[in-house]
Amino acid sequence: MTVKIKDVAKRAGVSVTSVSRVLNGEKYVSEDILARVNEAIEELKYSPSHIARSLKKQKTNTIGVIVPDLTSNFYSTILSSIEENASKYGYNLIVCNIAENLSKELKYLYIFQEMRVEGIIIMHEKTNDDIVSFIQNATMPILFSSVKSPDPTFMSVLIDDYQAAFDATEYLIDAGHTAISYLGGDLQDITSGQSRYNGFRDALIKHKIAINPDYIKFGDYKLPSGQALMKELLQLSNRPTVVFAASDDMAVGALNCALDQDLKVPDDISIIGFDGSTITNIVRPAITSMQQPIYEMGQISLESLHKLIARPKTQQKTDIVLQHQLVIRDSCKKIN
Amino acid sequence: MTVKIKDVAKRAGVSVTSVSRVLNGEKYVSEDILARVNEAIEELKYSPSHIARSLKKQKTNTIGVIVPDLTSNFYSTILSSIEENASKYGYNLIVCNIAENLSKELKYLYIFQEMRVEGIIIMHEKTNDDIVSFIQNATMPILFSSVKSPDPTFMSVLIDDYQAAFDATEYLIDAGHTAISYLGGDLQDITSGQSRYNGFRDALIKHKIAINPDYIKFGDYKLPSGQALMKELLQLSNRPTVVFAASDDMAVGALNCALDQDLKVPDDISIIGFDGSTITNIVRPAITSMQQPIYEMGQISLESLHKLIARPKTQQKTDIVLQHQLVIRDSCKKIN
Numbered sequence: 001m002t003v004k005i006k007d008v009a010k011r012a013g014v015s016v017t018s019v020s021r022v023l024n025g026e027k028y029v030s031e032d033i034l035a036r037v038n039e040a041i042e043e044l045k046y047s048p049s050h051i052a053r054s055l056k057k058q059k060t061n062t063i064g065v066i067v068p069d070l071t072s073n074f075y076s077t078i079l080s081s082i083e084e085n086a087s088k089y090g091y092n093l094i095v096c097n098i099a100e101n102l103s104k105e106l107k108y109l110y111i112f113q114e115m116r117v118e119g120i121i122i123m124h125e126k127t128n129d130d131i132v133s134f135i136q137n138a139t140m141p142i143l144f145s146s147v148k149s150p151d152p153t154f155m156s157v158l159i160d161d162y163q164a165a166f167d168a169t170e171y172l173i174d175a176g177h178t179a180i181s182y183l184g185g186d187l188q189d190i191t192s193g194q195s196r197y198n199g200f201r202d203a204l205i206k207h208k209i210a211i212n213p214d215y216i217k218f219g220d221y222k223l224p225s226g227q228a229l230m231k232e233l234l235q236l237s238n239r240p241t242v243v244f245a246a247s248d249d250m251a252v253g254a255l256n257c258a259l260d261q262d263l264k265v266p267d268d269i270s271i272i273g274f275d276g277s278t279i280t281n282i283v284r285p286a287i288t289s290m291q292q293p294i295y296e297m298g299q300i301s302l303e304s305l306h307k308l309i310a311r312p313k314t315q316q317k318t319d320i321v322l323q324h325q326l327v328i329r330d331s332c333k334k335i336n
Numbered sequence: 337m338t339v340k341i342k343d344v345a346k347r348a349g350v351s352v353t354s355v356s357r358v359l360n361g362e363k364y365v366s367e368d369i370l371a372r373v374n375e376a377i378e379e380l381k382y383s384p385s386h387i388a389r390s391l392k393k394q395k396t397n398t399i400g401v402i403v404p405d406l407t408s409n410f411y412s413t414i415l416s417s418i419e420e421n422a423s424k425y426g427y428n429l430i431v432c433n434i435a436e437n438l439s440k441e442l443k444y445l446y447i448f449q450e451m452r453v454e455g456i457i458i459m460h461e462k463t464n465d466d467i468v469s470f471i472q473n474a475t476m477p478i479l480f481s482s483v484k485s486p487d488p489t490f491m492s493v494l495i496d497d498y499q500a501a502f503d504a505t506e507y508l509i510d511a512g513h514t515a516i517s518y519l520g521g522d523l524q525d526i527t528s529g530q531s532r533y534n535g536f537r538d539a540l541i542k543h544k545i546a547i548n549p550d551y552i553k554f555g556d557y558k559l560p561s562g563q564a565l566m567k568e569l570l571q572l573s574n575r576p577t578v579v580f581a582a583s584d585d586m587a588v589g590a591l592n593c594a595l596d597q598d599l600k601v602p603d604d605i606s607i608i609g610f611d612g613s614t615i616t617n618i619v620r621p622a623i624t625s626m627q628q629p630i631y632e633m634g635q636i637s638l639e640s641l642h643k644l645i646a647r648p649k650t651q652q653k654t655d656i657v658l659q660h661q662l663v664i665r666d667s668c669k670k671i672n
Contacts, residue, residue, distance in 0.1 A: 045439050045466075062447065070431075071416050071614075076407045083406075083433050087440070092447055095406070095431040097419050103381050104423070111398065111428055115451055223618065252618060259620050278407075282559065282588060283619060284595050 003044045012040035022090070031089075038090040062092045063305065064112035066105055068124040070097040072222075072249065073277040074294065075123060078146060081298025082121065089306050091118070102128050109134050119305045121145050125189045141308035145301035146292070148191040148319075155308070155317045157301045159292050161191050164324035165199030165246070168272060168290040171326055172242050173207050176336025177270070180204070181215035181240035183229045183250050192221075196246045196274065215240050219250060226253025234261060241335055242270035248277040251287050255331065266333040276327060285330035293322050339380045348376035358426070367425075374426035398428045399641065400448035402441055404460040406433040408558075408585065409613040410630065411459060414482060417634025418457065425642050427454070438464050445470050455641045457481050461525045477644035481637035482628070484527040484655075491644070491653045493637045495628050497527050500660035501535030501582070504608060504626040507662055508578050509543050512672025513606070516540070517551035517576035519565045519586050528557075532582045532610065551576050555586060562589025570597060570605075577671055578606035584613040587623050591667065602669035612663060621666035629658050 009016045014033055021029050022037040040046075063086060067075050079095065086093045094117065096108040105124060109131065112120055119140050125147035132150050135142050144156040172180055182200050186193045204211055214236055219225025226245055230253065233240060245251035251273030258265050265271055265285055273280055276291025300320055308317075345352045350369055357365050358373040376382075399422060403411050415431065422429045430453065432444035441460060445467065448456055455476050461483040468486050471478050480492040508516055518536050522529045540547055550572055555561025562581055566589065569576060581587035587609030594601050601607055601621055609616055612627025636656055644653075 042439060060447075070406065070419075071409075071412045073407075076412060079433065080407050080435070083435060087435075092443060093432065094447075095433065096429065097415065097431065099416070099419060099423075103378060107428060111396075111430075256618065256620065279618070282592065282615070284592065 003046050007044055008037065008040045008046055011044055012036040034090060035088050038088065041090075042087070060092075060116050060118060061090055062094055062115065062117045063302075064108070064115070064117040064120045065093060065095045066108060066120070066122045066124055067095060067097050068100050070095075073279050074146075074248070074275050074292075077278060077294045078123065078298040078301075081295045082145075082302045085299045085302040089302070091302075091306070098124060100124070100126070102126060102131065106130050106134065109138075113138070113140075119143070119309045121301055121305060123147060125191060141305060141312060143301060143305045143308065146297055147189075153317060155304060156319045157297055157304060157322065158191060158319065159297075159322050159324045161195035162199040162202075164290050164292075165196040165244075165274070166203045167199075167324070168244060168274065168326060169200045169203035170207075172244065172270075172272065172332070173203065173209065175242075175270075175332065175334040177242045178209050179212070179215070179238070179240040179242070180209070181217070181233055181243045183226055183243060183245045183254060184216070184218045185221040185246045185250075187218065192246070200244060212240075214238075221247040221250060223249045223253040223256075226250030227257045228253075230254035230257035234258070234263075239269065242272065242332065244272050244274075246274050248273040248275040248280050248287065248289055251289065251331075252279055252283055255283060255285075255287065266331050270332040272332050276325075280327075280329065288329045288332040289327055291325045291327045293325070297322055339382050343380055344373065344376045344382055347380055348372040370426065371424055374424065377426070378423070396428075396452050396454060397426055398430055398451065398453045399638075400430045400432065400444070400451070400453040400456045402444060402456070402458045402460055403431060403433050404436050406431075409615050410482075410584070410611050410628075413614060413630045414459065414634040414637075417631045418481075418638050419634075421635045421638040425638070427638075427642070434460060436460070436462070438462060438467065442466050442470065445474075449474070449476075455479070455645045457637055457641060459483060461527060477641060477648060479637060479641045479644065482633055483525075489653060491640060492655045493633055493640060493658065494527060494655065495633075495658050495660045497531035498535040498538075500626050500628075501532040501580075501610070502539045503535075503660070504580060504610065504662060505536045505539035506543075508580065508606075508608065508668070509539065509545065511578075511668065511670040513578045514545050515548070515551070515574075515576040515578070516545070517553070517569055517579045519562055519579060519581045519590060520552070520554045521557040521582045521586075523554065528582070536580060548576075550574075557583040557586060559585045559589040559592075562586030563593045564589075566590035566593035570594070570599075575605065578608065578668065580608050580610075582610050584609040584611040584616050584623065584625055587625065587667075588615055588619055591619060591621075591623065602667050606668040608668050612661075616663075616665065624665045624668040625663055627661045627663045629661070633658060 009019045018033050019037050083093050098104040120142045123145050127150040149156045184197050217229040219229050243254050251271050254271050273287045273289035276289050280287040280289045341355055345355045354369050355373050419429050434440040456478045459481050463486040485492045520533050553565040555565050579590050587607050590607050609623045609625035612625050616623040616625045
């Protein structure tokens with residue numbers, strides 16, 4: 001039996017006119033009705049011929065997402081949250097993995113434009129003049145998620161990386177640590193790299209703890225770099241008592257390096273991560289981490305982009321700064 | 337300075353005509369020239385206006401990929417490999433995460449068609465009549481990666497799941513285990529679920545080892561289900577000596593359940609996984625696993641699809657079965 005528009009209306013508890021308005025992509029439909037109709041379409045498996053028809057009407061209901069690295073647990077978790085929330089609003093999600101390559105990013109942005117996506121979410125921090133120029137001339141809304149927009153007139157959904165790193169460092173100082181190592185990411189990343197390092201540094205300064213240059217090392221946020229930098233740290237005659245890794249993947253790398261050298265974490269050395277990726281809870285000991293609200297970040301990014309798409313003129317484009325939160329697990333001990 | 341077509345030709349060491357043939361998407365360009373020209377375009381950041389022009393010419397150079405679950409390390413690793421190899425051939429990759437939802441899969445297939453992608457890779461095993469009908473009527477090549485195609489006239493790139501599970505089980509039997517538990521996935525999945533279980537069962541039958549029904553449990557391949565099923569196993573008065581998990585994520589779940597109950601792995605209980613996801617090497621102890629050649633699977637899937645796109649008529653569509661390999665790490669002990 002073919003599902004008809006009136007079946008969708010009945011299931012959604014709305015009028016046929018309302019369903020029709022949703023299907024035709026009219027902008028002034030309430031979010032409640034939009035959500036109910038899309039749910040009914042999903043449940044009844046309303047026919048693909050209709051979807052094809054709506055595509056022909058030039059209303060694509062599609063959002064493009066630029067991801068720097070799909071193998072990162074952090075990005076794949078935000079992406080799942082964006083995907084889940086996009087479904088609620090009836091958007092399709094097209095994901096392009098740029099493998100941290102700016103010329104790929106630019107190419108995919110042009111493809112998104114050609115596809116007539118209705119909005120774009122970018123999760124990549126590095127940029128160049130061509131990309132900034134694309135963004136400034138784009139005809140659809142663009143939002144930055146988890147990173148700061150290179151152009152202040154575009155909206156970002158992110159945490160306060162400086163404050164989060166500052167707070168994580170103060171937690172370590174409060175726990176009695178003074179020999180604190182910092183394994184950082186790329187200092188050219190203004191939000192994640194630079195701000196996190198500055199937060200760490202300023203917390204030490206505030207508490208009059210001297211920075212030991214041997215304890216400060218920079219990698220690329222990925223697991224192997226955490227492992228390699230930890231190896232260097234463990235060769236020091238005067239080891240730190242705790243390692244603050246600027247990403248959870250680096251924290252796991254550091255953890256494995258310590259465990260593989262038969263050290264006990266946190267008895268012999270403490271480790272704290274940053275991001276709140278699920279990996280922190282998978283390894284043993286589970287890693288204490290300064291958590292970004294990853295699920296919420298995906299949800300709010302999608303909802304904010306939806307608002308920009310529906311009512312582009314009436315929206316403020318100020319950043320949304322979400323609250324970071326320290327999640328204490330088993331990798332950090334008090335030494336006072 | 338604007339990069340011109342002759343600059344690309346010079347860098348690639350080919351004639352301007354050859355570059356032009358590549359850019360116009362002509363089919364009969366040698367793979368060597370194709371690769372060199374695309375590399376030169378990448379290196380010289382050849383102008384996006386040209387990319388836009390090629391899009392207008394209806395040659396999209398785009399491949400669509402359907403992924404069941406982006407948060408799975410297994411799929412994200414294949415995807416990285418497909419992405420890397422797609423770049424070599426000058427394809428753009430559009431990824432759609434269906435979150436194991438068949439109506440989303442169908443919707444995205446129609447979107448791919450509308451976008452005029454030149455080929456599609458599907459990594460999802462479950463299917464329905466609408467999807468099979470789409471595939472059978474599709475105008476572009478479609479290839480199944482890591483799973484069996486629902487229609488034998490379409491090509492699959494995969495391992496022999498039955499034989500891989502059989503071999504893994506024989507390895508355990510050779511190591512002296514007879515009390516062997518199996519934590520399976522979905523039996524409705526013909527390749528992964530059904531075949532792996534049958535391989536396990538037949539190895540026990542061959543070696544005249546009775547199957548203990550208390551030791552056979554089914555979940556959904558994901559970490560929490562491995563953890564939950566392991567909890568049930570550990571409550572048995574007569575515990576198995578080894579657990580064979582049908583995915584690495586389930587193996588990690590089982591490992592964490594054991595570690596959290598202060599058991600030692602493999603001293604108190606051994607664990608073996610399946611897939612060869614990077615997670616097996618991240619946790620401690622590192623997990624022995626029956627490995628699919630994940631990188632190679634992505635590479636061969638892309639190369640095979642490329643051949644189908646370039647010369648659709650001349651290609652055989654027989655499956656490519658890749659070799660599985662047991663990677664011995666630290667989670668399985670000999671007990672004989």
